[in-house]
Each structure stands twice: as structure tokens, then as C-alpha cells.
Amino acid sequence: MEASAxxxxxxxxxxxxxxxxxxxxxxxxxxxxxxxxxxxxTTVLSxxxxxxxxxxxxxxxxFLEFGDFGEEIVGSRKMNNFTSELLMLHNTECLxxxxxxxxxxxxxxxxxxxxxxIRHGIxxxxxxxxxSVIRDFWHQFHIPCxxxxxxxxxxxxxxxxxxxxxxxxRLNSRCPVLEDLVLEDCRNQxxxxxxxxxKNLVVDNCVSDVADVLVIRAPCLASLRLELPxxxxxxxxxxxxxxxxxTASISVIGCEFGLSHKGQAFLVGSLFxxxxxxxxxxxxxxxxxxxxxxxxxxxxxxxxxxxxxLLSEHDEQKFKALGRFLQKSPNLEKLTVQDFWYSExxxxxxxxxxxxxxTVKPVVGPIEFPMLENLRTLFLDKCDLRDNFMILxxxxxxxxxxENLTVWCxxxxxxPAEGKGPKTWxxxxxxx
Numbered sequence: 001m002e003a004s005a006x007x008x009x010x011x012x013x014x015x016x017x018x019x020x021x022x023x024x025x026x027x028x029x030x031x032x033x034x035x036x037x038x039x040x041x042t043t044v045l046s047x048x049x050x051x052x053x054x055x056x057x058x059x060x061x062x063f064l065e066f067g068d069f070g071e072e073i074v075g076s077r078k079m080n081n082f083t084s085e086l087l088m089l090h091n092t093e094c095l096x097x098x099x100x101x102x103x104x105x106x107x108x109x110x111x112x113x114x115x116x117x118i119r120h121g122i123x124x125x126x127x128x129x130x131x132s133v134i135r136d137f138w139h140q141f142h143i144p145c146x147x148x149x150x151x152x153x154x155x156x157x158x159x160x161x162x163x164x165x166x167x168x169x170r171l172n173s174r175c176p177v178l179e180d181l182v183l184e185d186c187r188n189q190x191x192x193x194x195x196x197x198x199k200n201l202v203v204d205n206c207v208s209d210v211a212d213v214l215v216i217r218a219p220c221l222a223s224l225r226l227e228l229p230x231x232x233x234x235x236x237x238x239x240x241x242x243x244x245x246x247t248a249s250i251s252v253i254g255c256e257f258g259l260s261h262k263g264q265a266f267l268v269g270s271l272f273x274x275x276x277x278x279x280x281x282x283x284x285x286x287x288x289x290x291x292x293x294x295x296x297x298x299x300x301x302x303x304x305x306x307x308x309x310l311l312s313e314h315d316e317q318k319f320k321a322l323g324r325f326l327q328k329s330p331n332l333e334k335l336t337v338q339d340f341w342y343s344e345x346x347x348x349x350x351x352x353x354x355x356x357x358x359t360v361k362p363v364v365g366p367i368e369f370p371m372l373e374n375l376r377t378l379f380l381d382k383c384d385l386r387d388n389f390m391i392l393x394x395x396x397x398x399x400x401x402x403e404n405l406t407v408w409c410x411x412x413x414x415x416p417a418e419g420k421g422p423k424t425w426x427x428x429x430x431x432x
Contacts, residue, residue, distance in 0.1 A: 020048045029057075035061075040086070063079050064103055083117055097129075102132065123149060133160040153175050155182075162186070165190050179199045203227070214233045224250075237250075250271070287325050298329045301332055309337075339381070
């Protein structure tokens with residue numbers, strides 16, 4: 001009965017306004033998680049909310065809040081008017097975050113205001129700066145000369161921007177506490193990235209017409225995620241990092257005709273001091289290239305994940321490539337191998353060309369496949385064991401201290417002739 005009465009009071013507006021009774025700082029904190037348009041709309045709640053939005057420590061501007069694809073012109077005008085007025089009336093000295101998101105349907109003429117909005121937002125010396133411009137072309141972005149405007153900046157997240165040749169020089173000289181840098185779908189008009197304070201770096205699907213090698217000098221780097229697009233940075237990566245380098249995820253999927261085997265090998269070799277490594281799309285010949293002979297030992301490597309890697313039509317090359325890399329990883333504790341198989345098209349062509357021959361077993365000796373004394377966990381996912389069953393055999397024989405084995409969604413041979421029976425999907429987990 002009492003609960004029903006409370007609901008009735010809340011429905012007719014007679015219930016106490018507990019939200020408005022909260023301290024101003026707490027309510028500002030709550031508003032900082034909302035898009036700025038919604039933050040301003042709270043002025044209708046009560047007198048205590050009227051000007052609170054002006055001192056919220058975050059500005060989050062998203063064009064999607066101002067109309068859909070059928071209302072782009074009206075939405076653009078609303079966004080332009082709202083943004084200009086918001087930035088003019090906002091009266092906080094510093095921001096925790098400034099975020100600006102421009103979707104693809106906005107009228108091009110409105111993009112002329114983007115630089116003005118960015119410069120105005122930067123004047124609030126944000127801790128986090130996120131700018132996303134989704135267009136068919138790159139929007140030119142410069143780190144402006146605004147004195148100490150970047151001295152607080154800890155995270156910079158840019159999407160769809162064209163970054164000039166002075167970008168990283170200004171980044172290093174004007175961002176003394178920068179820790180996180182994210183560049184996605186950007187046009188990089190610089191040869192490298194240099195920062196003495198950077199800890200986490202993401203370079204995702206960025207293109208460059210001024211450099212074949214992406215040079216990264218970041219002595220404090222702890223985490224790197226790099227996804228190279230088709231036909232750019234064809235000579236790979238040159239990385240200078242310190243002892244704090246822990247995690248790296250590198251994808252070259254789609255670069256078959258761009259990044260050379262030597263470039264892939266050079267890229268992998270530059271990651272020698274990492275602890276956790278994920279590689280995607282690397283060719284078997286990259287690990288068999290002469291450049292791989294110069295690999296330093298990956299003494300710190302504890303976790304290795306290979307996805308769509310060691311691609312080759314020849315089993316022997318795949319085994320040798322895997323064995324050679326494992327030779328360089330004496331302290332490996334966990335190995336994950338995903339999508340280690342032929343495509344069905346390749347299999348059918350080979351079976352048609354050699355219908356009377358048994359599947360060729362790779363010759364893998366102790367030189368190519370070392371003992372993995374420290375390996376504790378092995379995970380095989382979507383591996384074609386019809387032709388490559390020996391990969392499991394060799395890994396088990398070479399791992400005397402293995403504790404956990406997971407074989408997931410793998411194909412096994414069925415019938416007396418190995419590799420000639422129908423598909424058999426297999427999933428299993430074993431723990432010693």
C-alpha cells in the first residue's frame with residue numbers, strides 16, 4: 001500500500017526532487033556522461049539545473065543528435081547554431097573531455113566550421129580530445145599553436161583526418177603528458193610517430209603516401225595495435241620501444257600484394273621485447289625470409305596468438321615457419337593458433353591434380369620444431385587437421401609440461417585414408 005502511494009505521488013509530481021537536491025559537483029559529474037544536447041535540455045527540470053550545463057567538465061557534440069539522413073540540412077543548421085552558442089557560453093576553465101563527431105551525411109559547407117569548433121574546444125585544455133569526421137575524403141587537421149592548450153592532454157583520438165608532416169613533432173613538443181594516441185582511417189603525411197610519454201598507441205587502417213615504413217619511437221610504450229591497409233607501409237614497421245613494452249597486436253590481412261615478405265619479417269623482428277603478441281595475416285615465407293635469421297630472441301614473449309598466419313599452399317613451409325618462430329620464443333607459456341588450414345578451393349585443386357597421391361606429410365625435425373619447455377596452454381581453433389594432424393602431434397611431443405589443451409572447431413580425418421574422408425568437426429578440452 002505504501003509503495004503504491006509513493007508511485008502515485010511520483011506520478012502527480014508531488015514527490016520530493018531528490019536528484020535536484022544532490023550537490024552541484026555530483027550533478028555536473030552525471031551530466032558529463034551525457035551528449036551535450038541532452039545536458040543542456042536538463043535546464044527544464046528545475047531552477048537548480050538552469051545554468052549547470054555551462055560548467056559541466058565535458059563537451060560531447062554529435063551531429064547524429066540533430067537529425068537523420070533525411071534531415072541533413074535542417075540538422076546541420078541546428079548543430080551549427082547549437083555548437084556555436086554552447087562553446088561561446090560554456091564557462092569552465094578546463095575540460096575532462098572534448099568530443100566532436102561529424103557523420104557522413106553533413107553538408108560539406110558545414111565542415112568549414114569544424115576547425116573553428118576544434119580550436120575553441122582545445123582552448124579548454126581537455127584531458128581527452130576525440131575528433132571523428134566520417135567522410136569520403138580526409139578532413140585536414142592541424143595541432144594549432146595555442147600555447148599551453150595541450151599541456152593537460154592525456155588521450156588523443158582522431159578518425160578520418162589528414163595529419164600534416166609536422167603532426168608528430170608538435171605532438172611530442174606540445175603534449176608533455178600524452179599517454180594514449182588513437183589514429184583510425186587517417187591520412188598520415190608524416191614518416192613516423194615520436195613521443196617520450198606515449199603508453200598506448202593504435203594505428204588502424206591509416207594510409208600514407210610519404211613513407212614506406214612506419215617509424216615509431218616511444219620509449220614508454222606499453223601497448224601497440226597496428227592494422228595496415230592494402231598497399232601502404234609496404235616495408236613494414238620500425239619500432240623503438242623500451243622495457244615497458246607489454247602487448248602488441250599486428251594485422252596485415254589484405255596486404256598480400258603490398259607488404260613484402262621482407263617487410264613482414266622486419267615488422268615482426270621489431271617486436272622482440274614484447275610480452276603478449278597477436279599476429280594476423282602473416283605469410284609463412286615472412287618467417288622463412290633471410291631477414292628472419294636476424295631476429296633477436298623473443299625472451300620476454302609469454303603469450304603468442306597466430307590468426308590466419310603462416311599462409312602457404314605447402315604444409316612443409318607452414319611447419320617450418322611455425323617451428324622457426326617458436327625457436328625464437330624459448331619462454332613461451334601460451335600458444336593460440338587460429339585458422340591454420342587450406343581453403344576448400346585450394347584443397348580441391350590439389351586433390352584433382354594428384355588424385356592418386358596420399359597427402360604429403362611435412363618433414364619436421366628437431367631443428368625446425370624446438371622443445372617448448374615452458375608451454376603450459378595450447379589452443380587450436382578452426383585448424384584443418386585433416387592434412388595438418390601432425391601439427392598437434394609435434395606440439396604435444398615438444399611440450400612436456402603442457403597443462404591445458406583446447407581443440408575447437410577443428411576438422412579431423414575420417415576413414416582409413418587420412419585426409420580423404422568427409423569432414424568431421426571436433427571440439428575438445430583437456431586439463432592435466
